[in-house]
Amino acid sequence: MAAKWFLGLWMILVILGAFFYAPASLGLGQISRIIFFHIPTAWVAVLAFLMCAIYSLRYLKTRQPSDDTAASVSAELGFLFCIIATISGSIFAKATWGSYWNWDPRETSIFVLLLIYGAYFALRASVDEPERRGSLSAVYALLAFVTVPILVFVVPRIPAVQSLHPSESVVSISGEFTMDSRMLTVLLASLAGLTGVLAWVFNLRMRAARLLSTIPQDKED
Amino acid sequence: MTSSSNWGRESLAVLWKDLLSEFRTRYSLSAVLLFSVTALAVVSFSVSPYSLDPEAKAAFLWIVLFFSAMSGLSRSFVREEEARTALALRVSASADAVYGGKLLFNIVLQSAVAAIVVPLFLLLMDTRPANPALLVAAAALGTLALASSSTIIAAIVSRANAKGALFAVLAFPLSLPGLSSAIGATAEALRGNMPEAATGAAADIRVLIAYSALMIASSLLLFDYVWND
Numbered sequence: 131m132a133a134k135w136f137l138g139l140w141m142i143l144v145i146l147g148a149f150f151y152a153p154a155s156l157g158l159g160q161i162s163r164i165i166f167f168h169i170p171t172a173w174v175a176v177l178a179f180l181m182c183a184i185y186s187l188r189y190l191k192t193r194q195p196s197d198d199t200a201a202s203v204s205a206e207l208g209f210l211f212c213i214i215a216t217i218s219g220s221i222f223a224k225a226t227w228g229s230y231w232n233w234d235p236r237e238t239s240i241f242v243l244l245l246i247y248g249a250y251f252a253l254r255a256s257v258d259e260p261e262r263r264g265s266l267s268a269v270y271a272l273l274a275f276v277t278v279p280i281l282v283f284v285v286p287r288i289p290a291v292q293s294l295h296p297s298e299s300v301v302s303i304s305g306e307f308t309m310d311s312r313m314l315t316v317l318l319a320s321l322a323g324l325t326g327v328l329a330w331v332f333n334l335r336m337r338a339a340r341l342l343s344t345i346p347q348d349k350e351d
Numbered sequence: 352m353t354s355s356s357n358w359g360r361e362s363l364a365v366l367w368k369d370l371l372s373e374f375r376t377r378y379s380l381s382a383v384l385l386f387s388v389t390a391l392a393v394v395s396f397s398v399s400p401y402s403l404d405p406e407a408k409a410a411f412l413w414i415v416l417f418f419s420a421m422s423g424l425s426r427s428f429v430r431e432e433e434a435r436t437a438l439a440l441r442v443s444a445s446a447d448a449v450y451g452g453k454l455l456f457n458i459v460l461q462s463a464v465a466a467i468v469v470p471l472f473l474l475l476m477d478t479r480p481a482n483p484a485l486l487v488a489a490a491a492l493g494t495l496a497l498a499s500s501s502t503i504i505a506a507i508v509s510r511a512n513a514k515g516a517l518f519a520v521l522a523f524p525l526s527l528p529g530l531s532s533a534i535g536a537t538a539e540a541l542r543g544n545m546p547e548a549a550t551g552a553a554a555d556i557r558v559l560i561a562y563s564a565l566m567i568a569s570s571l572l573l574f575d576y577v578w579n580d
Binding site: 252285 | 510
């Protein structure tokens with residue numbers, strides 16, 4: 131209970147910090163404030179994808195229905211954060227590069243991630259029997275999980291795409307932070323806060339699922 | 352646990368069974384071949400062959416090959432479910448052997464399609480590949496990559512409800528690394544023997560090999576959960 135209020139307060143501080151504490155970037159101006167939400171949501175989307183793979187692996191080993199629920203809940207949350215990251219990134223791209231979408235390597239990767247999440251839900255929707263649904267979707271999630279790292283090697287080689295993504299604006303090659311320290315503080319706080327939001331909603335959904343599973347099936351109607 | 356020689360023999364037996372039933376009906380091969388020839392014809396009379404650069408040609412070729420794979424490769428498992436022979440197969444062969452046999456069958460089927468589509472494509476597009484050996488390698492390894500990623504997806508789809516629509520949806524994101532490397536290598540093969548092209552093509556070929564090996568290895572680990580749940 132206390133954690134919920136703390137998380138709410140934390141996110142309020144992050145939002146205030148993003149607009150009032152951190153300075154706007156010199157080159158980009160006010161639009162640069164979107165990174166305080168764009169980068170953390172993308173990170174959380176990848177984290178949820180990892181959680182989905184781990185729970186899928188656990189489901190195949192233990193066959194506990196709760197592990198299957200956890201995998202599907204993390205995929206749902208990951209999909210949500212993935213959409214937020216895509217939209218915020220697209221707005222950012224329009225403001226800085228002049229086009230909403232140009233198949234930059236990271237745009238390609240996040241598009242593939244969206245496709246995988248979409249395919250995962252399509253698969254879940256088309257299997258009725260819960261046990262079979264659990265194992266088929268777990269296998270798919272794990273296959274996707276081993277495929278995605280290959281994209282790191284493949285996507286930069288897709289022709290007619292030069293990356294415009296600033297890979298060095300946060301951490302330079304030598305490993306030193308090149309960002310303004312106040313911006314970095316807000317970014318890391320937002321990263322922690324949104325990771326907390328993921329954990330909070332995940333717990334909420336898991337508790338709801340547990341309650342639903344205790345209701346006897348014949349009394350539902 | 353079956354020993355490795357036993358596993359190989361069982362896989363070949365499954366392959367032989369599938370080839371025999373395919374030979375008797377010729378369902379998959381004729382459907383896939385007609386599909387790919389139709390798609391190729393649409394491509395070739397909608398654009399002039401002289402107006403396309405190698406990248407566009409390579410992309411067209413692999414779009415045709417990818418969707419012909421999508422139309423045919425799921426049959427190997429869907430047929431077992433539809434004919435209600437899956438249970439008999441489950442009893443008579445180990446899961447690994449079933450996967451091995453179906454993978455080999457899909458490789459054979461898709462290679463047959465590629466062996467007809469690629470020469471026909473070169474003919475219709477009036478293209479002389481600058482590096483024929485690389486083209487053959489790209490076609491062969493791309494076919495292997497497509498077959499290795501879609502065999503386990505076919506097994507998943509055969510146990511779900513919306514079989515036809517689901518297969519391409521599930522297979523595309525997983526096939527993308529193989530597909531885009533195959534397109535890259537094919538474009539280099541059509542373009543020519545520039546030194547920087549050779550290193551690019553070598554990287555594509557390496558990705559194709561690594562990707563196929565990874566997909567087959569993880570499929571072997573996971574196939575049992577799909578097949579015997």
